[in-house]
Amino acid sequence: MARLTPDNVTVAREIIGRYPRPKSALIQLLHLAQQQDGRVTDEAMSQIAEMVGVTSAEVLGTASFYEMFKFEPVGRYMVNICTNISCLLLGGEELLHHAEHRLGIVPGQTTADGLFTIEDVECIAACTEAPCLQVNYRYFHQITHDQFDELVDDLKAGRRDDIPPHGTLARVRQHIPADRRAGAVTPEDTDVPVWMTAPEEAQA
Amino acid sequence: MTVTDVPKIISSRFDDPVGHTLAGYEATGGYLALRQALGMSPAAVHDEVKTASLLGRGGAGFPAGVKWGLTPADVWPRYLVVNGDESEPGTYKDRLLMERDPHQLIEGVLLACYAVGCGQAFLYVRGEMAFAQERLAVALNEAYAAGYVGKSILGSDFSVDVVLTWGAGAYIVGEETALIESLEGNRGMPRLKPPFFPAAKGLYLQPTIVNNVETLANLPWIITNGGEAFAAMGAEGSKGTRIFAVSGHVRTPGVFEVEYGVTTFRDLIYAPVYAGGIRGDHTLKAFIPGGASAPWFFEEHLDLPLEKVAVDRAGSMLGSGAVVVMDETTDAVKACLRIVRFFARESCGKCTPCREGTTWLENILQRIYDGYGRPSDLDLLLDVSDNISPGIAWPPKQTTICPLGPSAVSPIASALTRFRPEFEAAILRAEEARLSVSVDLPKASARA
Numbered sequence: 040m041a042r043l044t045p046d047n048v049t050v051a052r053e054i055i056g057r058y059p060r061p062k063s064a065l066i067q068l069l070h071l072a073q074q075q076d077g078r079v080t081d082e083a084m085s086q087i088a089e090m091v092g093v094t095s096a097e098v099l100g101t102a103s104f105y106e107m108f109k110f111e112p113v114g115r116y117m118v119n120i121c122t123n124i125s126c127l128l129l130g131g132e133e134l135l136h137h138a139e140h141r142l143g144i145v146p147g148q149t150t151a152d153g154l155f156t157i158e159d160v161e162c163i164a165a166c167t168e169a170p171c172l173q174v175n176y177r178y179f180h181q182i183t184h185d186q187f188d189e190l191v192d193d194l195k196a197g198r199r200d201d202i203p204p205h206g207t208l209a210r211v212r213q214h215i216p217a218d219r220r221a222g223a224v225t226p227e228d229t230d231v232p233v234w235m236t237a238p239e240e241a242q243a
Numbered sequence: 244m245t246v247t248d249v250p251k252i253i254s255s256r257f258d259d260p261v262g263h264t265l266a267g268y269e270a271t272g273g274y275l276a277l278r279q280a281l282g283m284s285p286a287a288v289h290d291e292v293k294t295a296s297l298l299g300r301g302g303a304g305f306p307a308g309v310k311w312g313l314t315p316a317d318v319w320p321r322y323l324v325v326n327g328d329e330s331e332p333g334t335y336k337d338r339l340l341m342e343r344d345p346h347q348l349i350e351g352v353l354l355a356c357y358a359v360g361c362g363q364a365f366l367y368v369r370g371e372m373a374f375a376q377e378r379l380a381v382a383l384n385e386a387y388a389a390g391y392v393g394k395s396i397l398g399s400d401f402s403v404d405v406v407l408t409w410g411a412g413a414y415i416v417g418e419e420t421a422l423i424e425s426l427e428g429n430r431g432m433p434r435l436k437p438p439f440f441p442a443a444k445g446l447y448l449q450p451t452i453v454n455n456v457e458t459l460a461n462l463p464w465i466i467t468n469g470g471e472a473f474a475a476m477g478a479e480g481s482k483g484t485r486i487f488a489v490s491g492h493v494r495t496p497g498v499f500e501v502e503y504g505v506t507t508f509r510d511l512i513y514a515p516v517y518a519g520g521i522r523g524d525h526t527l528k529a530f531i532p533g534g535a536s537a538p539w540f541f542e543e544h545l546d547l548p549l550e551k552v553a554v555d556r557a558g559s560m561l562g563s564g565a566v567v568v569m570d571e572t573t574d575a576v577k578a579c580l581r582i583v584r585f586f587a588r589e590s591c592g593k594c595t596p597c598r599e600g601t602t603w604l605e606n607i608l609q610r611i612y613d614g615y616g617r618p619s620d621l622d623l624l625l626d627v628s629d630n631i632s633p634g635i636a637w638p639p640k641q642t643t644i645c646p647l648g649p650s651a652v653s654p655i656a657s658a659l660t661r662f663r664p665e666f667e668a669a670i671l672r673a674e675e676a677r678l679s680v681s682v683d684l685p686k687a688s689a690r691a
Contacts, residue, residue: 057404057406058406059363059447060427060428060447062427062428062429063426063427063428064428065428066408066409066410066411066425066428067408067409069411070370070409070411091428093428100430101428101429101430104413104430104431104591105370105410105411105412105413105431106411106412106413107370107371107411107412108411108412119371122581123332123535123581123582123585124332124333124491124531124535124567124578124581124582124585125332125333125490125491125567127577127578127581128490128491128492128567128569128573128578129491129492161330161332161414161585161588161589162330162331162332162333162334162535162585163371164329164330164334164335164337164338164369164371164372165335165338166332166333166334166335166488166490166491166496166565166567167335167488167489167490167496167497167498168496169490169491169496173371175373176370176371176372176373177373177374178374207373208370208373208376208409209373209374209376209377209380209409210377211377211380211381211384212380213379213380213383213384213406213407214384214387215387215393215404216387216388216393218394219387219388219390219392219393219394220393220394220404221363221393221394221402221403221404222394222404223363223404224320224322224362224363224404225320225447226320226447226448226449228319228320228362229319229320230319231317231319231360232319232320232360232361232362233400233401233402234285234357234360234399234400234401235285235360
């Protein structure tokens with residue numbers, strides 16, 4: 040664990056190749072590392088640094104800015120409960136307190152069995168479905184306290200295989216076939232794009 | 244009550260179970276605008292968007308056609324960055340546009356690249372939106388295979404890659420220069436404008452257009468139906484339609500595409516086809532007209548049209564199209580605290596007035612809420628606010644690089660002006676609690 044697997048190195052190289060500058064792939068590679076290990080390890084950050092040509096400190100510098108990257112082990116299920124304004128008005132805070140009691144932890148902590156971490160999060164863009172929450176960034180709308188308990192029971196019993204472990208975002212990745220690829224355009228490519236050069240002829 | 248009968252421009256496929264697939268999109272007129280545009284000159288496509296007077300839908304409301312024209316002539320390459328980092332509290336429309344009609348967005352991206360001459364496009368989707376990322380990945384893979392994206396699009400000499408990029412949890416990245424920093428692999432901290440206006444010096448210091456998801460989603464309709472048809476809808480300064488998310492204490496919260504500039508807040512909040520009125524037997528206390536950054540509106544503002552100029556003049560903004568309704572049961576101190584806490588948490592830390600100021604605003608509000616408030620705290624709140632946004636006026640002045648700091652001042656200015664007695668009562672309770680401390684130990688954190 041920790042360094043990227045050979046398969047993930049292949050994915051990482053494909054991602055880097057899409058950007059005009061390798062460092063632009065940094066956040067994407069951090070997601071890849073987190074998908075592999077459930078968090079971002081020091082070893083993965085060193086490796087990413089090598090791949091994009093910056094120092095490990097620069098990788099940590101970027102990574103530590105973003106809320107979603109975790110550097111310590113977290114639960115298999117990250118339960119993010121929204122308490123921002125729309126959810127606050129409709130019981131988001133009460134839902135958070137219920138979750139704290141049900142799981143015996145406060146936001147930022149992980150249950151002893153390593154299954155759940157709770158976070159008190161900012162607006163997750165499901166405001167008309169308040170109070171809402173995400174488990175590993177999958178939405179649950181208008182959640183009652185009973186429904187929360189059911190969800191916890193289901194997750195514990197392994198009945199929710201539609202929710203991948205923490206770290207996995209989209210389960211489908213973009214893939215650009217070689218024969219369809221237009222190619223990354225770097226700042227050094229200063230030619231006028233072909234379609235911009237002869238608009239009059241195209242019209243005529 | 245007026246509910247105008249205009250076509251759904253961008254949400255027409257929201258209820259179509261296959262609207263997100265390539266087949267479903269093509270069956271409902273998808274990619275016809277792209278074919279049409281390829282037969283036009285890029286300048287003609289740009290002109291059509293200018294004619295439409297399409298205002299940016301991200302928050303600032305700057306005309307998209309004008310923004311495109313700000314790129315310096317003969318500086319290449321140019322980039323397009325799609326802002327799908329929707330995070331403004333209460334806002335809920337770009338996610339639906341990405342999840343339910345991803346091809347419409349992709350077609351909009353292609354039209355913008357064609358018109359402006361962008362060599363590459365980056366579609367930046369908020370990190371927390373796993374499903375939108377998935378839908379867009381599938382759609383892009385389909386579109387590449389079908390020849391709509393990539394090299395020699397539909398056999399023409401127009402070629403552009405659209406690269407799907409995920410964010411990782413940072414509200415500030417919705418600010419266009421912070422988004423560019425993030426795309427360069429850095430901490431998402433805004434750049435100073437000038438000189439870093441993206442249209443002139445954006446991604447890799449090249450001319451860069453940053454457009455919101457909803458803005459771009461309008462383009463296929465505009466090209467197919469013409470800019471004039473678009474401009475025929477709405478009001479003088481706000482054309483077309485717009486999506487508003489109405490949440491909070493309403494009967495039927497939802498996401499509604501309505502005619503821009505003509506529909507009023509009263510229509511949106513009370514019409515049965517929209518939010519259906521205040522829940523139960525409750526009454527309106529206040530509403531936020533355009534996301535958490537916007538100053539609050541009240542009963543007397545209900546008949547204002549959803550029109551940029553009118554709302555700006557009344558002292559707030561339509562911002563990101565998020566209407567949050569609060570009834571009379573709402574604790575103004577708590578609502579204000581929660582919104583300010585958001586900005587304190589999301590401040591990137593680059594500018595001192597915002598980093599320190601938002602934190603202190605939160606601390607002071609928290610102590611008022613917890614029953615430790617001091618009579619001088621209300622003036623202190625205004626004093627700290629004034630350091631972030633001198634004069635506490637609208638439109639706000641700022642001592643910061645970006646508008647995040649001043650945004651934290653909006654709820655304070657609104658709540659303190661309108662509901663000052665609630666704040667004073669909270670402080671008075673604290674005073675009383677302190678006086679009785681030697682007689683009967685009170686719980687300082689208890690709230691009546």
